[in-house]
Amino acid sequence: MTTSDESRLRQLGILAVLVLLTETAPLELSLVYPAARSLAESFGSAGADAVTGAVSLAAVACIPLLGRVADVVGKKRVLLWSGAVFAVGSLLCATAGSLPLVLLGRVLQGAVGGALAVAYAIVRDTFPRHRVPVALGVVSSGIGISGITAPFLGGVLVDRYGYRGVFWFLFALSVLVLPLAAAALPEDRHPSCGTAARRRQLDVPGGLLLGMAAASLVWGLSAGVRSGWAAPGALAALPTALLLAVGFWRRERGRSDPAIDLGLLATPAVRATLLTAALTTAGTSTVAYLLPQLLQTPRQEGLGYAFGLTALAAAGWTFTQGIGSLAGGPIGGLLARRRGPRRTALAAQALVAIGALGFTALPGQRGVVLLLGLVFGFGTGLAYVAFANLITEAVPDERAATGTALIAVTNQLGAAAGASVLASVRTSYPVGPNGTVFAGTGYQLAFACAAVAAVLALLTTLRMRHGRTPATGGAATRHASSSATAHAESGTTKEMI
Known part of the structure; x- marks a missing residue:
């Protein structure tokens, strides 16, 4: 076997482990979504929304710190430690008997929110520049894998064990994956600093x-x-x-x-990327959170849309979202490399808007729901890899993890806003005294809000000047940074002369 073949096999192994490790972040959302009705039965609709959104809000605080620590003490260490904290949080959620303890467990699970951002930085450090855009798409495809398997797995776990079964599974998955990551992931290329320096550079x-x-x-x-x-x-x-x-x-x-380098926000490319990402993610999370609840709504008189499906049966109506998202990751990477990440983002936002608008009709046929889910899911997959490439092109190498942490924070804020704010629109139309069933008008309005968010994101991307050329994996940013440094040094030399 040649050295080139060995290098490719090693890179494939790293990608496989990164997908498995970062899968915990989307799984903790996509597995909990089918459990929303079970959570509502135990803690009420507001409690279920809080449990769903808490992990994203905790991740907002953790991600900047993880990105900063990853740049200082090492990306591999950060991934392993955050995975361990996630496992503790999963165990607490599985065993807790009260809402405050479940919320505490979800806050601990938020530690893994920055795993995808750190994984992106590992890809940028490890892979040749021309392979980075596609590799980012493969890592992002883990979101699609969870989208395919999570509805069925979550359905089985929820139908048999309630919401606790979901958290027991997440705990077991963490215990299995962490040793693999410890063995397979590469050590960081740059030596870490001393303990005192690390403490100075961590703004808790x-x-x-x-x-x-x-x-x-x-x-x-x-x-x-x-x-x-x-x-x-x-x-x-x-x-x-x-x-x-x-x-x-x-x-x-x-x-x-x-904690977050505000200097990066002075860059128009970074600001535009974060805004369009937040709007898009708010739309995608709203639909992903509400659709299983819509399908699981018990049949009752005067509620024409209610299907009364079990959590497992509902998975048979929603799994195409995962198929579309899985395909969108690598295809989005290729599109970004050939046509530019801006075009990838525009396609993603158009598809998300179409899917969300389609769901406002509350379609009653399984085939229609499957088709809309495929379109919506493909847009979701394209979106994640588009934003990853846009932010990668916008920041220099030495701030890679910090920059990708910004996009991860934005995605988590969008997810929290979608699940906790836009989804709350449905609660204005309650049906019955228990506050867990809502009229179709509420769901229609929430889906319409998701579509509006996607359209606003599309309009933002249309105005974006960044990302119009083929993605380079950060090479353009690196060269520009080097040229700027050389220019500054030249100017300094002239002054000295």
């Missing part, structure tokens, strides 16, 4: 301020949608979110070791 208070600001914002918006903008929850949470956000900005401004 900044990360907590960001996470609490995001949680307060999502909570306040959700309370406003559910109970009105004059409700105590909205009146208290929204000003709190503003104060925390201001505190975060004041702390991070000018720091040498920020």
